[in-house]
Amino acid sequence: MSLPVYLDYNATTPVAPEVLEAMEPFLRGQFGNPSSAHAYGAQAADAVAKARRQVAGLIGAHEREMVFTGCATEANNLAIAGAAWARSEKGRHLITSTIEHPSVAAPFRRLQAQGWEVTVLPVDAYGRVDPANLAAALRPDTVLVSVMHANNEVGTIQPVAEMARLARRHGALFHTDAAQSVGKIVVNVDELAVDLLTLAGHKFYAPKGVGALYVRTGTPLTPVLVGAGQEHRLRPGTENVPCIVGLGSAAESARRMLPELSRQLRRVRDTLHDGLLEAVAGLALNGHPVERLPNTLNVSFPDVSGRDLLAHVEAVAASVGSACHEDEDTVSGVLAAMGISLLRARGAIRLSTGRFTTVEQAREACNSLVAAWRSLARAAHP
Structure with missing residues (x-):
């Protein structure tokens, strides 16, 4: 049948053929740990560095601003909780929207239970947030706004650039979950004016189990996980080299094909x-x-x-x-x-x-x- x-x-x-081809050597002979100080480790570290450049290139970022994660859910949690914790002395007010993915909505609910105040913005009949509603909700103690770039169910694209600039003028960080948009439309972090952006490998022909978080230079972030010093000390743990290589290859293909x-x-x-x-x-x-x-x-x-x-x-x-x-x-x-x-x-x-x-x-x-x-x-x- x-x-x-x-x-x-x-x-x-599905995993694209060129992505699978790029990953295969790192599932066979090239098995080193990127933190190891010998030839095997250097080989793996070089592959991770290349992938970091490729993913950064897809969204107009600098390679040092990319943090590899296990998935978009982890990246969203790191962005939201990490930013809230890092800026708690400035204020404890957060803003999000009513149509966010569960991996965004749930961290906000957890922070709310821990004492943060959360404002949830409505959407119109098309599923779009009105920037005027964000402007009215912003306060001196607002530390973070998180609104997705494109909705996973109806596909509606949000006016992120306008909202991010509003947040910036009020001293708040802006995060966008771009898991659904990266690889389908052109996404540029400077044009969007965001401080934090999430992407998911398995949404654009990389394997499941790998994602990334863009962190604009100078953005304060407290790690959610603690341990060793990988990924700029923001995401400890031995890197998933084959999947990171796959993510880099998928990003390069997406950049070329868009x-x-x-x-x-x-x-x-x-x-x-x-x-x-x-x-x-x-x-x-x-x-x-x-x-x-x-x-x-x-x-x-x-x-x-x-x-x-x-x-x-x-x-x-x-x-x-x-x-x-x-x-x-x-x-x-x-x-x-x-x-x-x-x-x-x-x-x-x-x-x-x-x-x-x-x-x-x-x-x-x-x-x-x-x-x-x-x-x-x-x-x-x-």
């Missing part, structure tokens, strides 16, 4: 969307129609449950929302925050294309989804 069309690239991506890849992703996504619009009366787009990731399509089908729809389409692999809460039999909290009705949210699915998705696959997936929707709708209204 052939595998279904994969339309869940926002959950994870923005052509963005155009390809948009073309395939729009082929899928146009086909669904033509065949499904009442189909509703969730998220911003323009300011969203080029690969992300979140739509609500009328008269059916999104979960039921995907369960009846064996030819398509997709999701109803974030893979981090796929086991929860509830509607998306992101859609609820956008003010979308319970009925419409219930029919939502997320379709996310990737580097290896073709126009032909998009058409095939469209036909399968339409057929399943028609069957379920008929059963609901005989």
